[in-house]
Amino acid sequence: MFEPVLLKNVYVPDGHLIATYEAGGGYRALEKALKEYTPHDIVELVKRSNLRGRGGAGFPTGMKWSFVPKRADKPKYLCCNADEGEPGTFKDRIIMERDPHQLIEGMAISAYAIGAEVAYVYVRGEYVLAIRRLEQAIAEAEAKGYLGARILGSDFNFVVHVHCGAGAYICGEETAMLDSLEGKRAQPRLKPPFPAVAGLYASPTVINNVETLVCVPHIVARGADWFRGIGPEKSPGPKLYCVSGHVRKPGLYELPMGIPLRELIEDHAGGPPTGRKIKAVIPGGVSAPVIPEQGLDVGMDFDSLAAVGSMLGSAGVIVVDDTTCMVRVATRIIEFFHHESCGKCTPCREGLNWVVKVLRRIEAGEGAAGDMEQLDMLCKGIFGNTFCALGDGAAMGLRASLTHFRDEFVAHIEERRCPFV
């Protein structure tokens, strides 16, 4: 039986208070890290655990940390990406609202590992409750000596600041987030240099997602072998799945990495509403290419989903039933990317504008011969030609819709109406 660890505290009354967190064993991993391990040991431990970044890209966390230069004449920074903007994703919000100390402990251990004394948590501005809870938790942790100078009698000093975002999906892209933190418009930077070498204020910087950071105390407490023993060897660990859309029990589920998508939806999220059938599932937020019903036996991990042409992304699982028009879903997704395009590069800014126009006219029953070819051409013009992954995500998702549900698009054009209205 799988024992949830990341959500252990989330449903406990007053789980957000330090007394509750300590009573459940909280901050003992930090104490263990500072007393028993060197920073290098922690990096090696996390490498051995095979923890991969939960923000979407799945990059090995220990390896990311090891890119930070050991000696630097500038301060090092830890940034926590809590800008959670990928539609269908709400896991980081729930962690911050209900168990903010878990994140603070994860940040403290991670900062110790990379040699950072300052961290910024970039939280999207809409998450007012999460921001308040996090600020309260930081004050509590400072008062108890888990943050501040000479933490728990060690020579490790560490402070955490909350930085509120102001509504821009692009801030989830790590270099755009850094520009935003520096007080600029959020636009992605050219890489290299990578943030580990020259990130925030041109200093060595590690950016990790909330869920990635909250895995760290558990790895320290229970060991790399425990973590690697959950789910697939190459992308292991406990995982948070956000399930929404046409299911009877939408919600946040903690289950092993690699669980079959069908099992997640049918056994845990209650399956589709009575009398409906699943048509398709978006497995990892709207950037992740849609999977038709017959593909639902895929495992929910980075490698298995990549092998079927989709991605785990943020594990925002959106279930779509058989009453739904896939052209409408595709249109809404592209409208989102068009709205959130930062405007820096032409294929994304102009390409998505064009795609939205074509999709809207198809959905309205005003599609023309040649529109399908035009959409294919636009995907080709965007994919691989943009500055960051926003345009790629939009094009990949649209391509999957055009491939798996081509009949629906063609029916709209031929019948000159939406068959689902």
Next chain:
Amino acid sequence: MTMREKIEQAAARYPDRRSAIMPALLIAQRQHGHLPGPVLEEVAEILGVERIWVYELATFYTLFHTEPVGKFHLQLCDNVSCMLRRSEDLLRHLEDVLGIEKGGTTADGLFTLSTVECLGACEMAPVMQVGDDYHGNLDIARIDALLARLRATVPHSIGADLAAAEPPGE
């Protein structure tokens, strides 16, 4: 604390005062309701940064409003997870009962109605943010009750007629 003191407190968290523009704008907007030109200039003056740096952030990020918004800003999510749970029915209902279109503000200045991108609360879709608070698992009855509750919080000087005409809140 004055706005200037709050902004100075925020600026102390960063090695570079330019980083404090975003928090300063959030502080200023909380104080003034929106961010007209003179407020942007005041923020630039307090932080000692270029005015253009302040303007460009105020116009880039969607949570900043350079034009006034109603006392209650109804921000209904219509991204995919909410759309699948019929957020468009709620939008139509809100437009009908408030007598405004999406993007508009009621004549009494109480309500501004907007649709927004994913609020990150899809487990309780359809969801709407009003001020600092999220309201989830919405249907038409819950929307009506919420509007009545919001109106009931307003003193008699504004919106009194509307509040009196509504059924009592939950």
